Amino acid sequence: MRYVAGTVTRTSPPTVGPRPRGGHEIHHDATLRAWTVGHDPHELRRAVSRDGAAEVILVGACLPSVEEARCAADAAARGRWHEAGQLPGSYLAIVTDRGTVRVLGDRAGTVQVHWIVTGSAVTWSTSASALAALTGAAPDLVRLLAEVTTWGAEPGADGWFEGIHRVPPGAALTLAPDTPPSIEQPPVPAGRSFAEAADALRHELPLAVGRRALSGRLSSDLSGGVDSSSIACLAAAHTDLTAVTYVDAAMADQDDTRYAAEIAAANPAITRHLVDGRFTGSRHYDQLADLAGVPVTDAPALSVAMLGIMEAQLAPAVAAASTGHLTGWGGDNVLDAFASPADRYRSGARAAGLRDAHRLARDRRAAAHPVLRATAASARGSYPKALARLASAVLTGPAPQGIPDAADVARWCGPLSAARWLTPAGRTAVADLVGGRVRSADPAIGPGALRERLALEATGAEFANFDALTRALFDLPLHAPFLDTRVIDICLAVPAWERHRPGDFKPLARAALTGLVHAPLLARRTKTPFTGIYDGLRVNAPALRALLAGSTLAQAGLIDTSAVLASLDRTIHGSPADLVSLHGLVAAEVWLTNCPSTSTFDGWWEPAPARESAR
Known part of the structure; x- marks a missing residue:
């Protein structure tokens, strides 16, 4: 490591x-x-x-x-x-x-x-x-x-x-x-207008990609989506590029694949490899039957669910002797934004915030009144108060029955449906942890700003995990130019409601990158859904059941194994309610299993040489 x-x-x-x-x-x-x-x-x-x-x-x-x-x-x-x-x-x-x-x-x-x-x-x-x-x-x-x-x-x-x-x-x-x-x-970086940010990003993102292109032979993701495809186009302006498009049965006929093919055809510097999971046999949650083969990461890694896909997807890059692989990680965080009607409402633009809330409810086909009520209530609330309510809900309240609802965009925090896995000891422990964070919580931050920051940090941490895995397995470093602090500072200086516009998809990318990347890409209004994870859950269910049946968290008396396995069965059959929590639990249990074998003092540390001690 x-x-x-x-x-x-x-x-x-x-x-x-x-x-x-x-x-x-x-x-x-x-x-x-x-x-x-x-x-x-x-x-x-x-x-x-x-x-x-x-x-x-x-x-x-x-x-x-x-x-x-x-x-x-x-x-x-x-x-x-x-x-x-x-x-x-x-x-x-x-x-x-x-x-x-x-x-x-x-x-x-x-x-x-x-x-x-x-x-x-x-x-x-x-x-x-x-x-x-x-x-x-x-x-x-x-x-x-x-x-x-x-x-x-x-x-x-x-x-x-x-x-x-x-x-x-x-x-x-x-x-x-x-x-x-x-x-x-x-x-705190000074705020920017949308136009100012677009001008700055037009300079900074090509610089971030171009400097990486000087470091050796590069490869890149080329999904056909705005993020990775923009990075690939910018890199191809500097060097010949091995680019990889990965598809599975759910993605093969989607828009992304068509856009990726068009980009490669229009750019002679790009050599595109189409990797089809139907032919490579790669799925989500592969290679978890024997955890001894899973490299250890510094934190629980969601990417362990991608080991089989990772191997197939990066094979062309490894074969091309790539010394660094470019990705679009972080593009969603900086080019787009979470809907944040509550933050706009709290900023003083109350009518605009309520219009945003109503539009959000309509787009999600949800009842408008709960979203409007939560948006208005945010003006009287604060993050510390929300954490105190969450601690109480975890300890005494029923767990939600489904995925977070539309009104949650105007709330700071909440329980997930997986809270029903908790034993009484688990409820008490989590409630105490959440309650302990009330005193240090920022009372001024809005729900949207909080969610945006936590999502950015989660993306950054998971990118570090992914990079650690690809280095350990393939000796291949990853790069994520969108996650450079300089790029983030530019983009997040624009209010979320200007980066995320109803009916428009990543307008900041179009404003900043027109003329630098494949033009039709920036006119996209869609994002391909990734649903192949259910197929991976079904095929790899035996390995996942074995992992979760031996759960370290269950052995500590914190979760109920039977409840977890029941959730796994429902999710395998298509229920989305616990999909994210199960993914996180699998990552945690893989990490906990591998931690003891790598945490010895002698494996990490040694006495200082005499010449250092004598200085």
Whole structure:
């Protein structure tokens, strides 16, 4: 597993402790020691400010230029440390400034920072598993449980292991001598008009793709959808490209496949490979009968449900000796938006918010009154109040019987139908966890803004999992230009109700990319549904039943196995109510099964060499 780790000494003399096994030291002074594990030399960049007061160290798969890094160091010396996190690319940033150390990942959470206090030092890492191995921390079963039985309860500082703290994506872990660790949020990016954002994105997205095209032989997804197809078109302007379109029985005759073929035919730099799951025999939830063959990820990975499809889809890229595979991950998060009538209503545009709510109900063929009522009620509500209600509902209320209804777009959080899996002990544990987050919840955030942020962070975290799997299985790194902080900052500076317009599909993409990508693509008004997951559930039901029957969460007394297996049977036969929760539970159980075999201290850490201890 690739990761970065470091130790910051808070008192004198400097603490000398273990170092990551196989780590390459990138910094050592009286305050900070830092190492990379599994990174190539070109994935490291550093710059010192012109006055020598500050230094910026960047580690990642796509890095800013030397001059951009130097400008960030100069800014840090003047107190603007956050600019080190707002450069082009995808990376971890370490900023040192006159004894203060700040460590920050990216806004999407593709690079996350975790930390613990050990004696007189703080040890941090982009891998929570590494810190768990250092301290012997166990997985946090209640957080896992909350993820699959509720929605909208943000994790905050809670990591996947007990006692391992998490830095919220985009924020900085700030460490200084004789000072407790703290979390600093960067300034909120200034708002942009739709036109301003389109102009900025027209420059920034091609730059993000073009820089990656300089890194070696590239391949790309080419689904025919707006996101991956736009990335492929932008990459083909720089280099010959192996592009892959994956279909199954449900997708073969959909619009996506036709658009993908048209794009490849119109662009001679693209060599397209059509991979048909009907012929490769690949399905969702393949390869889970023997979990020893599933690579370990730093967090529960939804992508383990894609192992068979992943192998078939990426085979052309691997055969072409690709050194990096481009994807459209994050496009839905930044080019589109969740419907957010409540946020518009709360902003003061009450009539517009109610019109949006009525239109949403009509589009979803739902009763208008509940959506209108929830939208109006949002002006009197807040996220802390909503979390308190959720804690009470989990503890005493009945679980919903279906998928979240249309009115939930105007609510902050709620229980999922999978809450009926909870035992009394499970209900109490989840209610306590949710209730514990009331005090730290942001009272000013609207339901739409919260959902948008949590969805972005979930996408970023899962992309990191997917990348870890493809690196481990195929030695193939993935890239997601839409998830670069710079791209996110541009797009999310536009209000959600301007990025998501009824009757229009991803208007920001059309405004920004016209003339740069295949023109008919930007005129699309549809998105292909992905329903092949039910076929995978049916075929792989025996392996899934065996996994869930031996559930770690059930053995801990937190969920009822019979209720879970009943949900699996209903879902196999087409019920959508528990589909998302089952997916999350499978990911959690695979991760819990594989965690013990990889969490030993000696597997992750080693004593510091004498030459380091003597410094």
